[in-house]
Amino acid sequence: MFPEFRDLISxxxxxxxxxxxxxHRHNELDQQIKNMEAGIxxxxxxxxxQLKKEKLQLKDSLYQILRKAESV
Structure with a gap:
C-alpha cells in the first residue's frame, strides 16, 4: 500500500x-477479508x-494523513 510513501509510513x-x-486496523481488516474469501x-x-468498505475508508484516511505529512 502506497509504495511511494514507504519511508514516510515507517x-x-x-x-x-x-x-x-x-x-494496524487496515492490516487486520485485510487479513480478515482474505481469510473470509479463502473460506478459512x-x-x-x-x-x-462491509469489511471492504471499512478498509477503504481507512485507506482514504491514511492517504490524507500521508499527503498532509508529506507537505510539512
Missing part, C-alpha cells in the same frame, strides 16, 4: 499513534463487503 508508524492505529473463516458476502 516514520509515522513510529511517531504518530493515530496513524499507527489506523494502519465463514462469512457471507454482506459481511465481506
Amino acid at each position: 516514520r509515522l508508524k513510529t511517531d504518530d499513534d493515530h496513524f499507527a492505529r489506523l494502519f 473463516v465463514p462469512a457471507n458476502g454482506m459481511a465481506i463487503e
